[in-house]
Amino acid sequence: MPVDSKLIRNFSIIAHIDHGKSTLADRILDVTGALTAREQKEQFLDKMDIERERGITIKAQTVRLDYTAKDGQTYRLHLIDTPGHVDFNYEVSRSLQACEGALLVVDATQGVEAQTLANVFLALDNNLAIIPVLNKIDLPSADVERTTREIEDVIGLDCSGAIPASAKTGIGIAEILEAVVERIPAPKGDLNAAPRALIFDSWYDSYRGAVVMVRVVDGIIRKGQKVRFMATGRDYEVTEMGVFTPHATAITELGPGEVGFLVGNIKSVVDTKIGDTVTDAVHPATTPLPGFKEVKPMVFAGIFPTDSAQYEDLRDALSKLHMNDAAFVFEPDTSEALGFGFRCGFLGLLHMEIIQERLEREYNLDLITTAPSVVYHCYLNDGSMKSIENPAKLPPPNLTDRIEEPIFRMTVHVPSAYVGAVLALCQERRGEQKSIQYASSDRVIITYDMPLSEVLFDFHDKLKSVSRGYASMDYELVGYRADDLIKLDMLVNGDPLDALSVIVHRDKAYARGRDLAVKLKDIVPRQQYEVAIQAAIGSKVIARTTVKAMRKDVTAKCYGGDISRKRKLLEKQKEGKKRMKMVGSVEIPQEAFLAILKID
Numbered sequence: 001m002p003v004d005s006k007l008i009r010n011f012s013i014i015a016h017i018d019h020g021k022s023t024l025a026d027r028i029l030d031v032t033g034a035l036t037a038r039e040q041k042e043q044f045l046d047k048m049d050i051e052r053e054r055g056i057t058i059k060a061q062t063v064r065l066d067y068t069a070k071d072g073q074t075y076r077l078h079l080i081d082t083p084g085h086v087d088f089n090y091e092v093s094r095s096l097q098a099c100e101g102a103l104l105v106v107d108a109t110q111g112v113e114a115q116t117l118a119n120v121f122l123a124l125d126n127n128l129a130i131i132p133v134l135n136k137i138d139l140p141s142a143d144v145e146r147t148t149r150e151i152e153d154v155i156g157l158d159c160s161g162a163i164p165a166s167a168k169t170g171i172g173i174a175e176i177l178e179a180v181v182e183r184i185p186a187p188k189g190d191l192n193a194a195p196r197a198l199i200f201d202s203w204y205d206s207y208r209g210a211v212v213m214v215r216v217v218d219g220i221i222r223k224g225q226k227v228r229f230m231a232t233g234r235d236y237e238v239t240e241m242g243v244f245t246p247h248a249t250a251i252t253e254l255g256p257g258e259v260g261f262l263v264g265n266i267k268s269v270v271d272t273k274i275g276d277t278v279t280d281a282v283h284p285a286t287t288p289l290p291g292f293k294e295v296k297p298m299v300f301a302g303i304f305p306t307d308s309a310q311y312e313d314l315r316d317a318l319s320k321l322h323m324n325d326a327a328f329v330f331e332p333d334t335s336e337a338l339g340f341g342f343r344c345g346f347l348g349l350l351h352m353e354i355i356q357e358r359l360e361r362e363y364n365l366d367l368i369t370t371a372p373s374v375v376y377h378c379y380l381n382d383g384s385m386k387s388i389e390n391p392a393k394l395p396p397p398n399l400t401d402r403i404e405e406p407i408f409r410m411t412v413h414v415p416s417a418y419v420g421a422v423l424a425l426c427q428e429r430r431g432e433q434k435s436i437q438y439a440s441s442d443r444v445i446i447t448y449d450m451p452l453s454e455v456l457f458d459f460h461d462k463l464k465s466v467s468r469g470y471a472s473m474d475y476e477l478v479g480y481r482a483d484d485l486i487k488l489d490m491l492v493n494g495d496p497l498d499a500l501s502v503i504v505h506r507d508k509a510y511a512r513g514r515d516l517a518v519k520l521k522d523i524v525p526r527q528q529y530e531v532a533i534q535a536a537i538g539s540k541v542i543a544r545t546t547v548k549a550m551r552k553d554v555t556a557k558c559y560g561g562d563i564s565r566k567r568k569l570l571e572k573q574k575e576g577k578k579r580m581k582m583v584g585s586v587e588i589p590q591e592a593f594l595a596i597l598k599i600d
């Protein structure tokens with residue numbers, strides 16, 4: 001029989017980045033005796049990458065812990081991990097749906113930040129019991145009272161039961177565990193109903209195929225059972241089940257309220273949709289659990305091999321990554337400038353960086369990545385709509401009625417001294433002010449609706465620099481809006497570099513074209529002849545720069561016949577050339593394709 005659900009507690013830790021989520025999770029593992037002394041040394045829950053190669057591992061970072069409370073009962077705690085970044089907001093929401101409560105960790109030296117707020121709202125949407133934890137009270141600059149007031153004022157959360165703690169020294173950890181048992185409700189589920197389990201995470205394991213992490217709501221899921229994934233309609237036999245304690249441990253069943261993983265000959269994570277419901281294949285539940293939604297990539301970029309011989313390797317690598325991460329999509333693409341490659345879709349910029357890095361590090365590929373673009377909705381004169389993921393593919397203006405772009409609601413938290421600078425930045429990025437609210441005497445929450453394309457172009461870096469690092473931000477999609485958008489093309493010696501085309505607001509086109517031409521002039525290496533760089537709108541050239549001709553003979557300074565030295569220099573020169581791409585007759589380095597991101 002599965003454990004009595006009255007003795008189960010399912011919870012997550014939510015926090016702004018760096019407020020101490022991982023450290024607190026470690027301390028909880030220590031106190032419940034889940035780790036040996038050696039393991040305690042390191043942030044255990046962060047170690048996934050290394051262990052991953054060896055089969056099922058800690059990717060899920062969702063652990064089962066046994067905790068004997070002051071009332072003498074032993075409780076089964078499931079600490080459910082949530083991804084920390086806004087790019088993965090949807091997944092955070094799914095993970096929270098698997099819980100009845102959450103520890104809200106706020107760094108008492110910093111106070112409430114943008115992602116604290118975003119995560120709390122997700123938790124409140126899911127009706128979770130929230131236990132505020134004021135962390136880092138070992139630090140002299142910790143201000144428990146002010147932080148408490150901020151949580152109450154900004155979030156409207158009752159803080160009378162907030163727990164001052166230090167995840168570093170262990171203060172407050174015992175109180176936190178007692179609060180989990182006392183204040184977080186036990187899961188409610190019907191043991192005798194048709195089984196329903198929520199998939200809230202999945203990953204790819206090279207030996208077992210896709211592994212899914214589930215939270216059982218009703219009934220029992222057993223090893224050997226034939227189960228159905230309701231959204232995809234596919235059936236699988238459960239060949240293996242387990243939990244992390246935090247080591248992977250085999251089990252044979254999961255009852256209502258329990259959390260664990262299933263394996264069942266599932267070929268790819270594409271078949272394991274986060275938010276899907278697992279039920280019995282023979283006696284299926286009639287209605288799935290609420291809230292299944294496809295995640296859509298928001299940001300697209302072209303990925304091309306520098307050496308066209310690596311095209312097939314790149315395709316293989318992309319397929320493997322897609323098997324691991326269904327939110328990442330790709331399809332073949334050709335560029336006049338860059339040849340054969342792929343157009344790839346990501347949840348956001350961080351997601352894009354992660355994929356890019358994995359391609360290069362794990363698959364040893366030499367790539368050219370083009371500047372990221374958002375998805376534009378282009379309405380044609382005949383009333384139809386085309387989704388434009390690649391600016392080069394924008395239909396000509398004479399066929400177009402209007403172009404709409406994705407709008408994000410930005411929430412920025414900032415000390416009042418920097419409000420002016422932040423407002424100026426938001427305004428310059430075509431933002432539309434929604435509200436300004438004082439969280440406390442010196443902290444302000446600014447809300448703007450802003451085109452995503454303006455957020456992509458180093459908004460975060462700029463925000464940090466105008467606020468000396470003090471501002472934090474969060475964002476969510478609120479819809480699409482039409483604006484005066486046009487395509488800006490870049491030409492190199494008269495050849496259009498389609499991979500550099502961008503869609504910009506008309507008011508910004510001249511400035512951006514000029515800046516880009518200047519930037520490219522510095523990036524494109526001198527060739528043996530003069531190279532003209534032009535920015536154009538349609539057939540109209542709006543800016544031009546010239547890369548002067550030059551021939552650099554790097555071996556000139558080698559005197560005599562020291563052939564090995566000469567060879568070394570030539571090798572070095574070749575190395576430097578690696579990330580270049582011939583465009584027409586001009587060699588363009590990778591940097592050029594991302595130049596647009598670096599423009600002020």
Ligand SMILES: Nc1nc2c(ncn2[C@@H]2O[C@H](COP(=O)(O)OP(=O)(O)OP(=O)(O)O)[C@@H](O)[C@H]2O)c(=O)[nH]1
Nearest residue numbers: 015017018019020021022023084135136166167168
């Ligand atoms: N002095 C002190 N430092 C702490 C405490 N808790 C965490 N830290 C430190 O704060 C930093 C961030 O802690 P993490 O646990 O990595 O924070 P996190 O929220 O998990 O951060 P991400 O994983 O990056 O989202 C680390 O350098 C910790 O050592 C605490 O109670 N006191």
